[in-house]
Amino acid sequence: MKSPPFEYKRAEGAEEAAALLNELGSDARILAGGQSLLPLMNLRLASPAFLVDISRAGDLKFLHIDNGSSGASPLHVGAAATQRDVEMSAHTLRVAPILAEAIANAGQVPVRHRGTVVGSIAHADPSAEVPAAFLAQGGSVIAQSLGGRRVIPSEDFFDGVFSTVLEEVELVASVRVDEWPEGSGHGFRELSVTAESWPVAIAAALIHITDGEVDRASVVLGGVGSTPLWRPEAEAILMGSDAGAEAIEAAAEAAAAGLEPPSDTFGSGAYRKKMARVLTRRALADAAERAGAAERAGGKQ
Amino acid sequence: MNTSSHEISLTVNGRAVEATVESRLSLADFLRRELGLVGTHLGCEQGACGACTVLVDGRSVRSCIMLAVQADECELRTVESLAPGLAMHPLQDAFHKHQALQCGFCTPGMLLRCLELIEENPDITDEEAREGISSNSCRCTGYQYIVDAVVEAAEQMRQ
Numbered sequence: 001m002k003s004p005p006f007e008y009k010r011a012e013g014a015e016e017a018a019a020l021l022n023e024l025g026s027d028a029r030i031l032a033g034g035q036s037l038l039p040l041m042n043l044r045l046a047s048p049a050f051l052v053d054i055s056r057a058g059d060l061k062f063l064h065i066d067n068g069s070s071g072a073s074p075l076h077v078g079a080a081a082t083q084r085d086v087e088m089s090a091h092t093l094r095v096a097p098i099l100a101e102a103i104a105n106a107g108q109v110p111v112r113h114r115g116t117v118v119g120s121i122a123h124a125d126p127s128a129e130v131p132a133a134f135l136a137q138g139g140s141v142i143a144q145s146l147g148g149r150r151v152i153p154s155e156d157f158f159d160g161v162f163s164t165v166l167e168e169v170e171l172v173a174s175v176r177v178d179e180w181p182e183g184s185g186h187g188f189r190e191l192s193v194t195a196e197s198w199p200v201a202i203a204a205a206l207i208h209i210t211d212g213e214v215d216r217a218s219v220v221l222g223g224v225g226s227t228p229l230w231r232p233e234a235e236a237i238l239m240g241s242d243a244g245a246e247a248i249e250a251a252a253e254a255a256a257a258g259l260e261p262p263s264d265t266f267g268s269g270a271y272r273k274k275m276a277r278v279l280t281r282r283a284l285a286d287a288a289e290r291a292g293a294a295e296r297a298g299g300k301q
Numbered sequence: 302m303n304t305s306s307h308e309i310s311l312t313v314n315g316r317a318v319e320a321t322v323e324s325r326l327s328l329a330d331f332l333r334r335e336l337g338l339v340g341t342h343l344g345c346e347q348g349a350c351g352a353c354t355v356l357v358d359g360r361s362v363r364s365c366i367m368l369a370v371q372a373d374e375c376e377l378r379t380v381e382s383l384a385p386g387l388a389m390h391p392l393q394d395a396f397h398k399h400q401a402l403q404c405g406f407c408t409p410g411m412l413l414r415c416l417e418l419i420e421e422n423p424d425i426t427d428e429e430a431r432e433g434i435s436s437n438s439c440r441c442t443g444y445q446y447i448v449d450a451v452v453e454a455a456e457q458m459r460q
Contacts, residue, residue, distance in 0.1 A: 002325065002327070002346070003327070004325070005302045005303060005324070005325050006325060007305040008324035008325075008368070008370055010370075034367065034368070034371075035363075035366060038348070038366040038368070039347040039348050039366055042327075042346050042347050042365070043347060049303045053371065055371065108351070108435070108436035109433070109436050110360075110361040110363055110436050111348060111363060111436075113357075113360040113361060113362050114362050114363075114366075114367060195435055
């Protein structure tokens, strides 16, 4: 099908986009890569009256490593940076390899040529790869409105299926992905029926090991709830452990405990819950191996 | 109903094009209806099948989920650019030789995606070709003949 009619506006910068959102109200949507929004419009599942295109906004097309004042150097991704550019960037591989791995699992290369990392996070599909990886590594969302900018921690951003705490008059200008210290490792696992279909379940995990002991851990599940789910119970089990098979199995069990995933044609709720446990175990094993290797080498992953 | 129209100027297959397009017109429909370049096929119209793949500034994209107005100032290549005269492009020759098409519906998009793969990676292997074309659906060939054609075309194009 074809999209219903709408009025198209091109914003040359973040402030112009915010001014347009302010002026046009709730009938306006931000268009970046359009790889989720335009299919929804072609299917007539969405019919905004206005699209505000930020894909050419000069001040939103960037990807770099910030020099943080506290010594940490987060990866900073502008709202017009495409998934493919972020996926292939040496900056991403250095600071957030889990994000590169998540993107590689998301959509197809031609879709990633236009789709954006920030767009995927703002779209907040609970079974999407990029939000899960972003939440697992942690960071912040920089929201732009006419009045200025505010910073939203990643753990506060998602609040429901396709829903975030963003106000109607705000757009996401960029996201920062925190840097983890040396000795960290990540794991990203997903199960999908075919390489091209939506994930049944996703596990994204990071751990940091000092002197053979886990002193920081993060476990996030996708596709099993209304948002990407942060699993502090699993992290608590890993803390202080050696990240061995036993600790990982216990953490995976804790990660899946209490889940009530939805059922659909790709998998029942019970199957998703079981796979959440399996994928968490595998993601943590990858993370432990990489963290251990990083620690032994005295460098990063 | 809100709508808007926009002046765009772009290059299509080396030719400068200026047009006025309605906001909701997809790039695929612009190519087919306004420019008559009907080699670009429309399958699913939701970005899944890849039949509408064209190259925008050298990169493969789904033209069904890109707006024509977004192609303003871009350089486009469609399947019509592959063989401007009577002689086929080496990739088309290889598709012909290996029977890498039957009904032909996916072929235009498949050819452009394969061209991009070969240009990025002139020594492409079977495995890389198989992974690379996973972006495009073909319901006839079972893909193996396409993989064979891509690898042979890459060999031809290296020479």
